[in-house]
Amino acid sequence: MAQRKQQRYDLPPYTEGWFQMGWSDDLAIGQLRQLRHFGRTYVMFRGDDGRVGILDDVCPHLGAHLSEGGCVRGNSVRCPYHHWAFDAGGRCTDIPYATKIPVKARIAAHSVVERYGMIFMYRNKAGTAPARDLPTMDDFDESSYMRPAKYEFEVEIHGQDIMENSVDSPHFSAVHGHDMPVNTFREEGHELRVTQLTSVRRFGTTLRARLEFHLIEPGFHYVHFPEMPGPAAHVFSSIVPVDERRVRHRLSLRIKRSPIPGFSLVARQFLLWQMMKTYREDMRIWQSKEYLPHPVLCEGDGSIMKLRAWYRQFFDPDEPSVRRLDVVPS
Secondary structure, rough: OOHHHHHHOOOOOOOOEEEEEHHHHHHOOOOOOEEEEOOEEEEEOOOOOOOOEEEEEEOOOOOOOOOOOOOEOOOOOEOOOOEEEOOOOEEEEEEHHHHOOOOOOOOOOEEEEEEEEEEEEEEEEOOOOOOOOOOOOOOOOOHEOOOOOEEEEEOOOOOOHHHHHOOHHHHHHHHOOOOOOOOEEEOOOOOEEEEEEEEEEEEEEEEEEEEEEEEEEEEEEEEEEEEEOOOOOOEEEEEOOOOOOOOEEEEEEEEEEEOOOHHHHHHHHHHHHHHHHHHHHHHHHOOOOOOOOOOOOHHHHHHHHHHHHHHHOOOOOOOOHHHHHHOOOO
16 A cells, blocks of 8 residues: 555655644754654754744764754854754854864754744755745735644645645535535636635524635645635635655634624534545545546646646656646547
């Protein structure tokens, strides 16, 4: 089974872009964490100045991992082996037994943005500066929303499949028992926006909602519920590869505060239950489904290829498996 799963995606396992590496309130001043993503390890830390740094997790001195026994001192992370210290920019700031720091005493540092209670890192194959800024969410005023309900899990799937799932209208009816939603698409720069009208039977009544999907990065999208029973809501969905086979999926649900005491809390618990139910239903299929580069589609499946065309821009165009996507079987 494991061997079959390893070979079920003829796609590059990683893309470039901004990825959520954690939640802000999970990293206090003076703390560090080891991150396992993109088939390697990183060290993430927060200095006394509150700034978050993410570095490759290998000391250039003798190869020790900073996350394995290292600590934060001031605004630098200190290696456990010989106590060399490195700041958030990857520069060596101290060697306790040397008066001169070697010019090459640096670690690769990654661009970090902290926003909406989340920590994002930019990743690309070349390790160069970000090609674009992390987009903002214009329709989200954080001050008017409750603290998030958070959930995360790992699953063996490619990130593109999770994105496809969001715009696959027929599956909402077949898998989740919703009425099949109607989607409208528009592209705005790197962002793909999908508006979805849907309804579901719950508690003997029909609940209708309008959902706005904002696919802003290959590893991050959010769903705005501007029209639904109860207060408005946002769901933030983060997809970060762990290695070539697995992704870590982080979800956070934000509910707008209601003037009715306790109402927003009840709404958040109901939506969280509904969201977890939906993901459990999807995961039964995700764990074993195969990726077909040229699927047989019908009229109602038009969203799938639109999503794939959008997602493809984030792959390295020189990857052999990306070039093969141009070959349409006869």
